[in-house]
Amino acid sequence: MTVQARVLTGVLLLAVVIATLVHLLTPDAVDEPGRDGVLELVIENYRFEPASFRIPAEEPVSLVFVNTDDHNHGVTLGRGVVEEGGRPVRFEECMFQHLDATTVPQGALIAPSEAVPCTTLSIGPNQTVTLEFTAPEQTVGTWRLGCFTGPGCDYRVALSGEMTVTSAETP
Numbered sequence: 001m002t003v004q005a006r007v008l009t010g011v012l013l014l015a016v017v018i019a020t021l022v023h024l025l026t027p028d029a030v031d032e033p034g035r036d037g038v039l040e041l042v043i044e045n046y047r048f049e050p051a052s053f054r055i056p057a058e059e060p061v062s063l064v065f066v067n068t069d070d071h072n073h074g075v076t077l078g079r080g081v082v083e084e085g086g087r088p089v090r091f092e093e094c095m096f097q098h099l100d101a102t103t104v105p106q107g108a109l110i111a112p113s114e115a116v117p118c119t120t121l122s123i124g125p126n127q128t129v130t131l132e133f134t135a136p137e138q139t140v141g142t143w144r145l146g147c148f149t150g151p152g153c154d155y156r157v158a159l160s161g162e163m164t165v166t167s168a169e170t171p
């Protein structure tokens with residue numbers, strides 16, 4: 001090895017070490033909508049990606065759900081998971097009751113029923129549905145996203161995520 005080659009190897013190794021350290025020391029960035037209010041959520045293999053994100057209160061947001069699974073998911077937002085027979089079946093508090101939400105395409109929201117007491121966003125196989133709403137200040141806090149209904153979906157192990165609404169009043 002020539003001296004030049006050794007120096008070059010040393011510099012490259014140092015660069016790798018620095019890059020690794022920077023990566024390890026940087027806290028995971030929290031996903032949030034861009035300036036246009038749009039955040040894409042990919043559903044793949046019963047998982048949301050990102051599984052955790054935050055949105056600002058009192059600002060219009062568009063959550064673009066891209067379902068890459070080949071079956072329907074019924075996604076709802078809420079908190080307090082209710083179990084029946086040891087199985088999570090629904091949320092105790094439904095977030096949609098606080099929202100004036102619309103979808104693109106229209107009509108993807110299914111009104112609450114006795115079986116499914118929270119409004120549900122129906123997303124067909126390989127379909128993309130955009131959910132548009134402005135979270136009021138009263139919804140500040142952490143909410144869960146989940147599907148309790150699709151084939152193979154079990155809230156506990158699959159298709160659950162977390163959305164935090166941040167206050168418009170804090171700096």
Ligand SMILES: [Cu+2]
Nearest residue numbers: 073147150153
């Ligand atoms: Cu599902």
